Amino acid sequence: xxxxxxxxxxxxxxxxxxxxxxxxxxxxxxxxxxxxxxxxxxxxxxxxxxxxxxxxxxxxxxxxxxxxxxxxxxxxxxxxxxxxxxxxxxxxxxxxxxxxxxxxxxxxxxxxxxxxxxxxxxxxxxxxxxxxxxxxxxxxxxxxxxxxxxxxxxxxxxxxxxxxxxxxxxxxxxxxxx
Numbered sequence: 001x002x003x004x005x006x007x008x009x010x011x012x013x014x015x016x017x018x019x020x021x022x023x024x025x026x027x028x029x030x031x032x033x034x035x036x037x038x039x040x041x042x043x044x045x046x047x048x049x050x051x052x053x054x055x056x057x058x059x060x061x062x063x064x065x066x067x068x069x070x071x072x073x074x075x076x077x078x079x080x081x082x083x084x085x086x087x088x089x090x091x092x093x094x095x096x097x098x099x100x101x102x103x104x105x106x107x108x109x110x111x112x113x114x115x116x117x118x119x120x121x122x123x124x125x126x127x128x129x130x131x132x133x134x135x136x137x138x139x140x141x142x143x144x145x146x147x148x149x150x151x152x153x154x155x156x157x158x159x160x161x162x163x164x165x166x167x168x169x170x171x172x173x174x175x176x177x178x
Contacts, residue, residue, distance in 0.1 A: 009055035009170075016048035035148070093117060105155035107164055111137040141168055 019041045026037035093113075100109040111133040118129040144150040145168055155161060 004046065009052060010021060010050050012052045012055055016052065019045045019048060031150075072090060089121075093121065101155065103156050105152060105158060105161035107137075107152055107161045109155075110140060122137060 009071050023041040026041070029037075031162060037122035082137065097109060097113045105108075107151070114136050115129050115133040118124040118132055119126060142163070145165065152161060152165065
């Protein structure tokens, strides 16, 4: 096996150093505070070690190195006008999500975004879109509210989010005897 340094290996080392710093810094924090950095940092470190091994020891010829520069080939047959329309479309969806989060908060915006995107943009049926919306809402409330107890930042109009969180709180308190 021949050791071969390349730009990909240097990038992997850079990310690995960042993740080691993240994990080591979070080590001093309380458990709940370090849970998120560790849940991201530790798996990323493991994947970086794997990628570094692949970067350093994989045998490649020069053509394979050039082929890996871009993930997707550029389709030059698509007119520039269409490319711009598509870019404006996706950025409109993204900025719309951000605006919705700012106005009504995360807990309603993300499922609502998923519903509208699947139905209007992806052309899915209402049944599929509503099913995914409900699954997303249950996932968000279940993981971030009930398990991790993450505080939700309020939107400009906080009443709907406060109502949902109040219902979840009442449901949880009715399940746990005091």
